[in-house]
Amino acid sequence: MANSEYEYVKREFEFDRHLPASNWIVVRIDGCHFHRFSKIHAFEKPNDESALKLMNACATSMLEKFPDIVFAYGVSDEYSFVFREETEFYQRRESKILSLCVSYFTSVYVMKWKDFFPNKELREPPYFDGRVVCYPNMKTILDYLAWRQVDCHINNHYNTCFWMLVMSGKTEKEAQQTLKGTFSKDKNELLSQQFQINYDNEPAMFRKGSSVYREKVETKLKTDNYGNPIKRTRMAITVSNVDIIGPDFWERHQYILREEEKYRYEYVKKFDNIHRLPRCNWAVVRISACQYDQFSLIHSFDKPNDETALRLMNASASLMMERFPDIIFAYGFNNEYSFVFQENTELYQRHERLILSSCSSCFTSFYMMKWKEIFPYKELVQPPQFDAEVLCYPKPKIVCDYLSWRQAECHNRNQYNTCFWMLVKSGIGENEAHEILKGTLSKDKNELLFQQFQMNYNNVPAMFRKGSCTYRQKVGKIAEVEDKGVAKEQWDVAVAHMDMGPEFWRKHPYIFNSK
Numbered sequence: 017m018a019n020s021e022y023e024y025v026k027r028e029f030e031f032d033r034h035l036p037a038s039n040w041i042v043v044r045i046d047g048c049h050f051h052r053f054s055k056i057h058a059f060e061k062p063n064d065e066s067a068l069k070l071m072n073a074c075a076t077s078m079l080e081k082f083p084d085i086v087f088a089y090g091v092s093d094e095y096s097f098v099f100r101e102e103t104e105f106y107q108r109r110e111s112k113i114l115s116l117c118v119s120y121f122t123s124v125y126v127m128k129w130k131d132f133f134p135n136k137e138l139r140e141p142p143y144f145d146g147r148v149v150c151y152p153n154m155k156t157i158l159d160y161l162a163w164r165q166v167d168c169h170i171n172n173h174y175n176t177c178f179w180m181l182v183m184s185g186k187t188e189k190e191a192q193q194t195l196k197g198t199f200s201k202d203k204n205e206l207l208s209q210q211f212q213i214n215y216d217n218e219p220a221m222f223r224k225g226s227s228v229y230r231e232k233v234e235t236k237l238k239t240d241n242y243g244n245p246i247k248r249t250r251m252a253i254t255v256s257n258v259d260i261i262g263p264d265f266w267e268r269h270q271y272i273l274r275e276e277e278k279y280r281y282e283y284v285k286k287f288d289n290i291h292r293l294p295r296c297n298w299a300v301v302r303i304s305a306c307q308y309d310q311f312s313l314i315h316s317f318d319k320p321n322d323e324t325a326l327r328l329m330n331a332s333a334s335l336m337m338e339r340f341p342d343i344i345f346a347y348g349f350n351n352e353y354s355f356v357f358q359e360n361t362e363l364y365q366r367h368e369r370l371i372l373s374s375c376s377s378c379f380t381s382f383y384m385m386k387w388k389e390i391f392p393y394k395e396l397v398q399p400p401q402f403d404a405e406v407l408c409y410p411k412p413k414i415v416c417d418y419l420s421w422r423q424a425e426c427h428n429r430n431q432y433n434t435c436f437w438m439l440v441k442s443g444i445g446e447n448e449a450h451e452i453l454k455g456t457l458s459k460d461k462n463e464l465l466f467q468q469f470q471m472n473y474n475n476v477p478a479m480f481r482k483g484s485c486t487y488r489q490k491v492g493k494i495a496e497v498e499d500k501g502v503a504k505e506q507w508d509v510a511v512a513h514m515d516m517g518p519e520f521w522r523k524h525p526y527i528f529n530s531k
């Protein structure tokens with residue numbers, strides 16, 4: 017199919033989970049509303065041999081159709097299919113594998129119905145739901161299968177008793193009451209004493225469920241010229257009703273679930289867990305300094321704000337914008353900085369962890385390199401460390417709301433800290449200062465500053481109150497005309513301390529339309 021201009025909607029938006037490598041993949045399907053389905057088709061109770069054989073025939077067809085299914089186990093209206101550990105069936109895409117399994121099973125069920133119920137019309141379309149579970153090692157996959165067989169035993173034991181009681185004249189309620197709280201031993205006694213039934217003699221298909229797998233069989237083709245039989249062994253799909261809880265079966269059939277040898281080392285790459293940023297989303301990388309209290313104490317930063325330290329943060333952010341052209345905007349205050357990447361950035365093919373780690377590392381490096389220039393008389397005595405996280409927003413409006421939220425946070429913290437340190441510097445203890453400010457509103461803090469310290473909060477430097485916006489702006493055109501007669505625009509990184517309200521975005525419409 018030719019690529020159209022619309023094709024990107026598939027390439028870039030469709031996510032199909034790939035199941036983890038080196039795990040046994042189990043698809044367990046279960047008949048939907050089979051309680052009703054079995055009633056409508058008058059299945060025998062508690063077990064309808066034909067219905068179970070039909071299920072087994074479908075499972076056999078599954079193993080024929082999908083060679084990577086190494087084992088299947090079924091009981092009642094459910095069947096589990098185990099794909100070999102290293103299967104590359106549809107590149108292990110979960111939805112492909114799951115939908116194909118339920119769909120193929122269903123169509124075989126309908127197609128083979130007549131073979132098992134020649135005198136019964138299929139009166140309603142049967143259908144199945146399914147789930148996929150991955151088991152990473154031999155113990156867990158064997159435990160999974162054992163769990164299903166134990167379940168089979170418990171249900172069948174109960175149902176056998178239940179229907180014997182009902183057939184002997186008890187109502188369903190009475191039968192339920194009789195069986196309430198009984199143990200396995202009690203049920204065996206009930207069956208043998210009241211109905212002369214030895215549970216162990218019940219058909220194995222009912223007691224053990226059905227296992228489907230490939231088994232070596234010898235076939236005698238003909239005899240050779242000397243009268244010796246010519247035998248050939250081949251793998252044939254077998255249905256059996258055996259115990260798969262104990263080790264015996266698995267010891268005799270080690271080839272079914274053997275762990276595959278890995279000859280190629282490259283298979284380890286399949287474990288890479290690459291998470292990519294969703295398409296058409298603006299990514300925000302927020303960096304913040306860890307243990308900043310201690311760091312600012314050691315370097316005796318001014319309280320509540322050290323202008324030089326903030327300038328160092330801004331200088332590092334400006335360098336980030338030069339280093340990563342896809343950053344369209346940055347906002348910082350105190351010990352944090354948020355970097356907004358344009359929606360279609362292809363940085364590291366949108367590999368989230370690479371973006372996050374390189375930003376955090378690059379910012380740290382700029383901070384270190386710029387330290388000497390900005391703090392010429394202060395030695396850097398402790399290495400700073402920054403953590404980072406990535407956030408994704410699908411609309412510019414939401415990015416703006418995110419930035420406004422950070423700016424509100426800047427205001428709240430700065431106003432609080434300004435009051436707190438004014439109180440402390442005036443001789444009040446730190447605990448007492450916190451007590452005084454507890455529960456105060458913005459208005460109260462402005463009043464406190466004004467009345468006690470004759471300070472107008474609005475005259476505090478804008479960098480402290482508003483934080484710092486870092487963005488590109490046009491500074492003119494380079495006069496020389498290029499080949500095509502177009503003057504080249506010149507851009508510079510600006511740092512401003514203002515409200516990021518609607519007015520700001522109206523004045524800088526190009527920030528979100530940088531294409």
Ligand code: GTP
Binds near residue numbers: 049055068
């Ligand atoms: P969902 O799976 O949730 O859609 O409901 P369900 O009605 O299929 O019930 P569930 O899968 O929990 O149980 C399977 C049901 O199928 C049993 O409760 C029985 O009613 C019915 N069933 C399965 N096998 C037989 C059978 O051999 N004979 C009869 N009479 N009923 C069966």
Ligand code: MG
Binds near residue numbers: 046051
């Ligand atoms: Mg069901």
